Amino acid sequence: MREIGFTNIEEHIAGHHAFIEWLDTVKTTYRRAAESPFLIGDMVNKFLEGWLIKHILEDDMMYCDYVKKDK
Numbered sequence: 001m002r003e004i005g006f007t008n009i010e011e012h013i014a015g016h017h018a019f020i021e022w023l024d025t026v027k028t029t030y031r032r033a034a035e036s037p038f039l040i041g042d043m044v045n046k047f048l049e050g051w052l053i054k055h056i057l058e059d060d061m062m063y064c065d066y067v068k069k070d071k
């Protein structure tokens, strides 16, 4: 991303860091409430559905033009 001059890189990195923090929260929640994995599974599914739609289809697509220009 830096090599192709993507201008929104810090915000993008922050989004990935937030995702990693969320994963740590899921792991901690699971360890504390391992008897209710289905509730955690529902939460994970809903979050990932949002992540896949918002992040991959919108945020990741923001640097497509930069990649195309770089070729």
Ligand SMILES: [Fe+2]
Residues within 6 Å of the ligand: 012, 016, 055, 059, 060
């Ligand atoms: Fe990304």
